[in-house]
Amino acid sequence: MNYTKIAQEILEAIGGMENIDSAAHCATRLRLVLKDNDKADKGKVESVEGVKGAFVNSGQFQIIIGQGVVNKVYAELKRSGDVEEASTGDVKKAAMKNLNPAQRFARTLSNIFVPIIPAIVASGLLMGLLGMMNTYGWVDADSSLLILLDMFSNAAFVFLPVIVAFSAAKQFEANPYLAAVLGGIMIHPALQNAWTLGAGVEQTLDLFGFEIAMVGYQGTVLPILIAVWIMGYIERTTRRYVPNALDIIITPFVTILASGFISLMVIGPFGRLLGDGISMALFTIYDTAGVLAGLIFGGVYSLIVITGVHHSFHAFEAELLNNVGRNFLLPIWSMANIAQGGAALAVYFKTKSTKMKAIALPAATSCLLGITEAAIFGVNLRLVKPFIGAMIGGALGGAYVVLTNVGMTAVGLTAIPGISIVESGGMINYLIGFLIAFGGAFASVWAIGFDDVK
Incomplete structure (x- = not known):
């Protein structure tokens, strides 16, 4: 793979060096803040060898390249011209200037809550373990172990x-x-x-x-x-x-x-x-609308992900844990994420494009771990109809987990990792919803098809 050529072709496709405000990269993506996003040719960027997708999110023009390769392309990009090197945090701050007030508010909430998710997840996992120990009588109710675990599990919330x-x-x-x-x-x-x-x-x-x-x-x-x-x-x-x-x-x-x-x-x-x-x-919406709420929330969540506003939901989920005692929104979001994987897998089997196959399979796999960007921006949204199929799968899965009253004890984990924070008694229904969302999206894409890439 010629990294110099890739960097030069990307530069040409995004409007040249003079259109770059600042640049950084994460584990898999180039994160560019462009002076004018309209000067970037997204289709041309995606046609570059090694590029798995491109999208604009949170004021950044992000190019999916892949782990390891992105570092080398970024290095060549810096050598090709006077690119202002910045940390991902600096790039996020620069990108905030390109957002409207609502997007800036959502991004601010995201920047506050994403770093503290590990603490809440750890507490949620401990609560889940504590619940199972109580439910199944694994240890005596008055044991020292339960007393200590109870203290460990609620510390982050206190x-x-x-x-x-x-x-x-x-x-x-x-x-x-x-x-x-x-x-x-x-x-x-x-x-x-x-x-x-x-x-x-x-x-x-x-x-x-x-x-x-x-x-x-x-x-x-x-x-x-x-x-x-x-x-x-x-x-x-x-x-x-x-x-x-x-x-x-x-x-x-x-x-x-x-x-x-x-x-x-x-x-x-x-x-x-x-x-x-x-x-x-x-x-009230959840309790009154019931299955309809799960159907709507599960269907439209992926549209919200495109805007980046979904990161701000962590604040509301934390409030639910405090005021209601359970997070009933996260299982619905989880179904929407899983459905993106089912749609991407259908694309893998139906597409005749070798490059799309190379993108679709790992993208579908990452959705099973709750990481959907590659599937949404690199596959499903790019082909449009698979994204609609994913929305259908997310709606079906969301309706089921609401129907069966599945809840979670923390925030931040979806798909397979989310199993660890599902309330005791909800595991089977969560897995059934998982299959409904994934299978429903796969079947929908298979039925409605899509216009294959050339």
């Missing part, structure tokens, strides 16, 4: 405001350690535990005529997000007026003092109300 605050501070240009302190204030032991509110508020304080409910915000997301966002403004404004010699003393003091009062008096109650409202609205 201290979630601190974790979210630290991550959010990086996006809101605030000091992450001050943000963590603010998160600590909102779950301080002096405050009533959030999970005991069913019995009512135990204590209130009167401060200058304002009544403050002494209630904590364990497990909540929206209150601390809003609090850190406002804290960033307070910190930056304070620093603007404080002499440099006193900055390290005055700025943290004023920031924590002002943010703490505002958070407990205004932001916390408002954020809790907003989070509860969103959770209850989703639950």
Whole structure:
């Protein structure tokens, strides 16, 4: 494979060196921020040897090349001209300028929640293990092991405001350690535990005529997000007026003092109300529309993935775990992801293009692990009809998991890895939904066909 030639042909297809703002790469894709995406010829890019697909997402022109190869093509791309090298984080920041306000909001939420998913997944897995041990009586209910596992499994949710605050501070240009302190204030032991509110508020304080409910915000997301966002403004404004010699003393003091009062008096109650409202609205739709909700959500989820807005759903799923006690959205998203794999596999068997076969099979396989970009942008959306077939499969699978009341105990894992966080008792129905989504998409694509690539 001639990497120099590949890099030169990509440059020509995207409008030349002068059209590149910045460039980086991840494990499989070139991530380019172009000055004008309209100057890039997507079809011409995809015809380059070694390129498995190209798409615009989150303000970036992304070119799927493959693991190992992308590093070498990127190196040649830099040698071919004066390309500004950047980290993937820098490229994401540059790409934000190309997004509309709604997309920027969704991308910000994504950047906050994606880094903390491992912590939530670990807690979800432990909860699943704990549930199975209780359900099947593997150990005595009063055993030391269960007590410790219970402590391990809920730690991330008890201290979630601190974790979210630290991550959010990086996006809101605030000091992450001050943000963590603010998160600590909102779950301080002096405050009533959030999970005991069913019995009512135990204590209130009167401060200058304002009544403050002494209630904590364990497990909540929206209150601390809003609090850190406002804290960033307070910190930056304070620093603007404080002499440099006193900055390290005055700025943290004023920031924590002002943010703490505002958070407990205004932001916390408002954020809790907003989070509860969103959770209850989703639950009402799920409970009232039932199978229809699964059919619609499972069918349209892949369309949402194209916009990149789906990353912001982690915040709402975390609220569901806190307010409802289960994540009933993630099994539906999982069915939509699996269906993309079924559609891509159908393309593999039906296409006569050797290059498309080489893309479709690994793309279908990656969907089984919950990674759908290659299948969506490299295969199904590119051929249009397979994407419709995947939507049909996702709708069927989504309807089934809602019908059988499948839930999950965490966020972030779908497809086969998602098995590990399925609620006890829902495993069989999750696997049946898996087969319905995958098989339904495969059969739909096989039936409706598609216009093969030349």
